Amino acid sequence: MKRTHFLRKAVWLGVLVLSAALAACGGNDRAEPAQKNEPAHEAGESGHEEENGRTRIAAKIAQDAGIRTAPAAAGIIADEHEVQGLLTPVEGRAAKAMARFPGPIRSLRANVGDRVRAGQPLATVESNLSLTAYTVPAPISGVVLARNASVGAVAGEGAPLFEIADLSELWVDLHIFGADAQHIAAGVPVLVTRMSDGATARTTLERVLPGTATASQSTVARATIRNEDGLWRPGSAVKARVTVDLRPAALVVPLSALQTADEVDAVYVREGETYAARPVKIGRRDAERAEIVSGLKAGEQVVVEQSFLIKADIEKSTAEHEH
Structure with a gap:
């Protein structure tokens, strides 16, 4: 409940920031039809308008709000396993x-x-x-x-x-359970995260030990990390992401681009200064990106940062129109 309240508060705070920027750039943001035959949704040069799941935001306002886009393109989806482990001194040191x-x-x-x-x-x-x-x-x-x-x-x-x-290097003993042990082998990349402050270290899995940890009945996979600053401490628990496979995908977007609009997965596509909600079908995903199966074309400019501001701005306008 607290997390939901925090997320709602963060979204509306972002909308307030965007609204303040719009007000500073031109007074009345929303266009009013000047003549009977003019389209009601055309906006002034510094304003924005919303209609049917879309909004128009001037480039300067979008930039100030931190809204960033990137072209949808082919990429790689990683098959990853999240595991936990323990730092131990290297034997013989x-x-x-x-x-x-x-x-x-x-x-x-x-x-x-x-x-x-x-x-x-x-x-x-x-x-x-x-x-x-x-x-x-x-x-x-x-x-x-x-x-x-x-x-x-x-x-x-x-x-x-x-x-x-000598703690300049440490072993990372990762505990792998059940069927996951069949997919993890030496030579695959590992991203180790320190739980105390979120610092990370990239390394490679060196070996999968032949025995089983008695207490946890887990398979132990071992990697080595550098520890020049001494902040990785023996005995500390860590978490790690083990990448067991990399598969190409025709079209991917970062997870930060994904939102839910009208109870379906969507991204926001920019055309000029107009941002439109685009329902998409999602395929595979990893910790950083998702495969887009349909609903998006290569090269289209997708909002990859602050996409929640676009969503909130459209929803706010929709609510106002309904009243």
């Missing part, structure tokens, strides 16, 4: 900094979250055997994930003082 000899810890030089380089001193331990201090270095370059020591404590021989991981 984690290590522990350990005490070589038992003795009290005299100093610690790194904390959890610090970036360290291979060979960098992390701790000083006084050996019980020689009574001399020795340094514990970082075994690899990476980020400190854990510090298992405190100054003054006694470190045992081989005790792990720090855990370090």
Whole structure:
């Protein structure tokens, strides 16, 4: 209910913006017949008019309202699967900094979250055997994930003082259920989305693991993403779109062009400064575009941005005429 109210409010807000632009550009927007024999739907140069599922909007007003068109053309419809997954460190890129000899810890030089380089001193331990201090270095370059020591404590021989991981790359383990696992194979493109802020990363599926995840009974497909900024964090849940096939279509439009007019799917076609509702039959679709089976011709200028403003303007005029 809240979402419906928000959408209605957004649409009428857009209409108000469009109406304000029309008022600023020429006063009375709607044409009145000047002579008995003149068509009543002809509008002034800066105005607009609506009749039978169409509206006329001056180019400058349309531009200011953010209305954009693009020619309908051939394109590609992707066969995609939406899945969820988990970020994990790449195996073999984690290590522990350990005490070589038992003795009290005299100093610690790194904390959890610090970036360290291979060979960098992390701790000083006084050996019980020689009574001399020795340094514990970082075994690899990476980020400190854990510090298992405190100054003054006694470190045992081989005790792990720090855990370090190279997180410049991470595995994305995607969980695939049921019959979807039969359609997903290594080598297909994957778009990974971070749930915290919507950031995305494109990669390629590397392998489908032979086993099954015990807890979820899902098949695990694995990809690798770059993580130079460190904002992709191990253990975080992600969602991904796996493209298993790309199929050509004779005519496609972006999903932003689609509206519902009189309970049928429609797009809005521009001819000059006139925008008309055009019922269409939709075929396949993916996350970005839809195939148009009938109702539209290649090359026709289709409203691809702010199409809801065109719809709302026509509906507003229709409601006014009915009263």
